[in-house]
Amino acid sequence: MRLIKARFDGFRLLDEVELTFSVDKSKNVTVIRAANESGKTTLLSALQWALFGDDALPSSYSTISMDIPDGQVGTTTAEVTYEVETAKGSRRYRLTRSLSDRAGSSNRPKSTVELEEIKPTGNDSIPNVESYLGQHMPADLREVFFTDGDRALSFIEGVRAADRQKRVRGAIEQLMGLPLLEAGLEHTKKAERGIRTKADSIAGSDELKEVRSQLEAVDIAIPENEAKLATAKEEIANLGDLYSRADRALQDALKKGNRDEIAAALESIGKQLTDAEARKRRADLVQSELLSGLDFAKEMLGDKLTVASGILEGLRKKGQIPNSTIPVLEDRLNHADCICGETLDPNTTEGKRRRDAIESLIEDSRATDALKSRISSLYYESSHLTDGELLWRDKYIEAYGAREREQATYDELGRQAAELEARLSKVKDNDVQSAREMRDTYLQQLTDKRDQATRLDVALRNLRSQRGELSKTHETLLARETKGKKFAAELAAAGDIREILEQTLNTMKTREVDAVSRRMNELFIQMIGADPDRAMIRRAAITSEFNIIVFGRNERLLDPSQDLNGASRRALTIAFILALTQVSGVEAPNVIDTPLGMMTGFVKREVVKVAAASSSQLVLLLTPDEIHGCEDILEEVSGKIFTMTNPAHYPVMLKHDPGTTDARVIVCQCDHLSSCAICERKSPSGPSKKAEAA
Numbered sequence: 001m002r003l004i005k006a007r008f009d010g011f012r013l014l015d016e017v018e019l020t021f022s023v024d025k026s027k028n029v030t031v032i033r034a035a036n037e038s039g040k041t042t043l044l045s046a047l048q049w050a051l052f053g054d055d056a057l058p059s060s061y062s063t064i065s066m067d068i069p070d071g072q073v074g075t076t077t078a079e080v081t082y083e084v085e086t087a088k089g090s091r092r093y094r095l096t097r098s099l100s101d102r103a104g105s106s107n108r109p110k111s112t113v114e115l116e117e118i119k120p121t122g123n124d125s126i127p128n129v130e131s132y133l134g135q136h137m138p139a140d141l142r143e144v145f146f147t148d149g150d151r152a153l154s155f156i157e158g159v160r161a162a163d164r165q166k167r168v169r170g171a172i173e174q175l176m177g178l179p180l181l182e183a184g185l186e187h188t189k190k191a192e193r194g195i196r197t198k199a200d201s202i203a204g205s206d207e208l209k210e211v212r213s214q215l216e217a218v219d220i221a222i223p224e225n226e227a228k229l230a231t232a233k234e235e236i237a238n239l240g241d242l243y244s245r246a247d248r249a250l251q252d253a254l255k256k257g258n259r260d261e262i263a264a265a266l267e268s269i270g271k272q273l274t275d276a277e278a279r280k281r282r283a284d285l286v287q288s289e290l291l292s293g294l295d296f297a298k299e300m301l302g303d304k305l306t307v308a309s310g311i312l313e314g315l316r317k318k319g320q321i322p323n324s325t326i327p328v329l330e331d332r333l334n335h336a337d338c339i340c341g342e343t344l345d346p347n348t349t350e351g352k353r354r355r356d357a358i359e360s361l362i363e364d365s366r367a368t369d370a371l372k373s374r375i376s377s378l379y380y381e382s383s384h385l386t387d388g389e390l391l392w393r394d395k396y397i398e399a400y401g402a403r404e405r406e407q408a409t410y411d412e413l414g415r416q417a418a419e420l421e422a423r424l425s426k427v428k429d430n431d432v433q434s435a436r437e438m439r440d441t442y443l444q445q446l447t448d449k450r451d452q453a454t455r456l457d458v459a460l461r462n463l464r465s466q467r468g469e470l471s472k473t474h475e476t477l478l479a480r481e482t483k484g485k486k487f488a489a490e491l492a493a494a495g496d497i498r499e500i501l502e503q504t505l506n507t508m509k510t511r512e513v514d515a516v517s518r519r520m521n522e523l524f525i526q527m528i529g530a531d532p533d534r535a536m537i538r539r540a541a542i543t544s545e546f547n548i549i550v551f552g553r554n555e556r557l558l559d560p561s562q563d564l565n566g567a568s569r570r571a572l573t574i575a576f577i578l579a580l581t582q583v584s585g586v587e588a589p590n591v592i593d594t595p596l597g598m599m600t601g602f603v604k605r606e607v608v609k610v611a612a613a614s615s616s617q618l619v620l621l622l623t624p625d626e627i628h629g630c631e632d633i634l635e636e637v638s639g640k641i642f643t644m645t646n647p648a649h650y651p652v653m654l655k656h657d658p659g660t661t662d663a664r665v666i667v668c669q670c671d672h673l674s675s676c677a678i679c680e681r682k683s684p685s686g687p688s689k690k691a692e693a694a
Helices: 038-053 129-136 139-145 150-155 162-177 178-202 206-254 261-289 296-319 325-330 348-365 369-386 394-425 430-480 482-528 566-582 601-614 631-637 689-693
Strands: 002-009 016-018 029-034 073-086 087-102 112-118 123-124 146-148 536-544 548-552 589-593 619-620 637-643 666-668
Touching: 002 038, 002 146, 002 348, 002 589, 002 619, 016 637, 016 666, 029 038, 038 087, 038 139, 038 146, 038 589, 087 129, 112 129, 139 146, 139 162, 139 566, 139 589, 150 162, 150 369, 150 566, 162 482, 162 566, 178 206, 178 482, 206 261, 206 430, 261 394, 296 394, 430 482, 482 536, 482 566, 482 601, 536 566, 548 566, 566 589, 566 601, 601 631, 631 637
Parallel strands: 029 619, 029 637, 146 589, 589 619
Antiparallel strands: 002 016, 002 073, 073 087, 087 112, 112 123, 536 548, 637 666
């Protein structure tokens, strides 16, 4: 989607305002220069309202002109022309949204909207406008492509870590189209349940119905546990935030008075404990994997497996493995004579008798078919269990020793920490005691919540494994039923589709997050000019829990909302948004209001360069201060530049009388380097020459 032109009438400060946007790929930036209170944020809101409808504005937001007295009716109209690239080429559309509202009313009425495709032969009106617009620009992506510089910081700032996680996850999932895959997966699961229900009603097997009932119970339990686990992870993120803040508060309290040495020692021990705990977890994992792998089975059952292999080999020599009785008998029924040479002609008495005998033998063989199939499988799998050297014992001794060493290190560090805590407890200080109690409370809650998440994760794994076993049992039972064979095939097809969708979702949730994370880091490092060997900020990343994090020297984890300056926080936010749009491949305009706030020098210039190079179409709403220092770059990348001026700024800030006192902005064609009788502003008052000389 590319913006071509927009016109607004009666939208707050925007009246008879018309703007055209650059569609030049080599100069893809449109700059709207405007001082504070000159309509930048209003323009951003107006564009969102036009394209996304009434839900894009707060319910209390009034669109009508501020010049209309309370009680009178005013009309607001927005007209946006845009292009969409399709397989058949570019298609151009004109969108018109309007509403009439009474000034001072607390309830804003619903707007009306019209959409038409612009063609050389005449325009075609399009029905179902809102759904059609959703195909061009989904409403869920509004805050990604239409960004308020201050509000966008909520991706990395905010009181609750869970809220930040939700915003980051929501932006990634929507832009990657994951909700569509999730809807498709849910539809497939529903189809599976429907097929099983039909199969049970036709087959009439009590065992089949019981397995289906268990499957349905598991299918209900899995999403319930997934939701609980997601909630637990959000609570862990919040508690982690609270614990970190409480711990910092404790460290600050400890540094008051004569406790600096103990505080430093505690901090050092804390870092060592964190590292030791991570190493201990890894050692635990290695040891647990050795107790559940194939090598463990070989070690424990080596002699038994050798005996079992001999038994299976004997069955093979007797012709009982592989199992092929039924296929041979069924194949013979397709011939006119038996293997022995006797007739199988159903039209003769002897032939019919022999055919009946073979069919009876086939039915008798079916009862043992599953057992023989399993024995055949065991025969071919047995070689994997008996070949090779038994090295498990040596591996386990090494893993056990490593775990014991890490446990001893962890225990010793814990003892040292306890001693330091005991020394601190002897020092009477209400601030320290209160901070410690708060930190310990959050730590206990965090530990409990992590334990809960672990239990839920284990339960989910068990449920998914149980579902797989039940599904196989259901398919086996269904295949035995003559009337169920058709449904067995349908279930197999539905199961294949479900597995593909599940694997695709899991892959995208990891691979795409990694891709966005890598690209965000590249853009962010370029924006802030971080030298890989000397910079305080080394890299940024998005975790699997959808947290945006930053690393400093020595891989020290930094809190973006507290450890980064304002310019770096904005740069990180813009880098995330640009990375998201690039990785998704969605072509849409990036409209950003005051992106360069709190930025100066190198960072400001690099943000403009990177944003221009990383966007298919970029619209920047900038103050004169933001433009200062970037004039040459804007000259290179901008295809369109306009200036918006608020007449109410005369005579304090504007140099010339604009000739109107209306509450509306005036648009002129002045670029970022020029001014006219409308937009020329007075020089800001600075220090006196005397003060400067001093």
